[in-house]
Amino acid sequence: MSKDLSRRNLLKKLAVAIPVGIVGKSALAKTCGITPEQTEGPFYPIADQLDKNTDLTKVTGRSAQALGEVCFIAGVVQDEFCQPIPGALVEIWQACVTGKYNHPADPNPAKIDPNFQYWGRTVTDKNGEYLFKTIVPGAYPATSTWVRPPHIHFKVHLRGYEELTTQMYWKGNPLNKNDRILQSMSMRERELVEVDFSDRRGSPYGQFNLTLKAL
Template sequence: MNPDQEFVQRDTAAHPPAFTPIYKTSAFRSPRLPLWSLQNSLSEVTGPVFGQGELGPLDNDLVRNYAREGGEPIGERIIVHGHVLDGNARPVPGALVEFWQANAAGRYRHRNDRYEAPIDPNFGGCGRCLTDAEGRYHFRTVKPGPYPFRNRVNDWRPAHIHFSVFGSGFAQRLITQMYFEGDPLIPHDAILATIPDPAARERLVARLDLNAALPLHTLAYRWDIVLRGSRSTLFENRLQGN
């Protein structure tokens, strides 16, 4: 660590407790006993190493990577881009970023999704990319729709995209969700409401970026993923702090 760079203590208070009554399923998912710490095997901390050879040419283009010949998905086309950064705002190159989402009607292409919205035959809803030498990632997709979920009587999820970021091994995987600036459902979301720190909630919201938009064609949103530090992104599977 560079001695000129400040060490930032983890803020565990920014993360939601495992049991959060406003989110009903946390009653079933939250642990009842103290967690066990298991020793990682060598394969879990040293591999795999991801390279461009593992990626297909359309992996980061959700508009085209599942479309039938001559078909296109329905919905508002958008570009999502940003950086993956460490706690000192340095780029993280070569990180595998995966993303998945509902279609423009708010339905996932998954057999357990029973929402009555239609499935788009030209939209698969998942993709991946590697960050470049400057830690940048980008992909093209359609803006996901909101959808209801069985929590309270009339709870809806805001439009969101799920993200997974891999480190240098299988045990170094972080998962989170990204939301969209201006979505009126954000203040009403029971899942976001489990996060006690308003600033941490704001760091999950992508901002409209007209400078990266394609005129007369595609809007763009920017969202940076910060792995740790005072400006870190909140990750679902790292509740002990970043």
């Protein structure tokens, strides 16, 4: 964990905005919908990087901050009975504000942001919680007729559970309606991956819980 981003301190700061009960204990009888699997896409990070932390807005050794709107994404990794799962590895990767990935296979001519850390990872704490600080990614062309809406790729794994690869979206973004990946999903599935970032008490944040299937 980097010094500049203590998950515990940030969660404390955000606690006023995160409803108790979402992050926390749930009755065993309650069931949580398994987060739908989505394509990994072609831009899963292949190059190692110095920073392997949860603050994607800063790169070690560079003084400037990443361009774009800063946001926080917090959530719980849980099982289908809504029981938190500690110790799960959570990886995220995404485009920078211009819609460009830091990946040699990305044909997008948009500019790379050298001050953005294009991927991060963490391990869920004893309450199954994780937190990332990042920026809202730009949209980018997938084909000549299809623009991918802002989204963040997630991969979560822990022994004893099916590995989950999925994507998270900004609820209400107009590009969501024409996204071929989102539109291939049921309404219920879309609800599980479209996150509301409209609450702006302090820094904007979204609550994205990830529900794994036990093996």
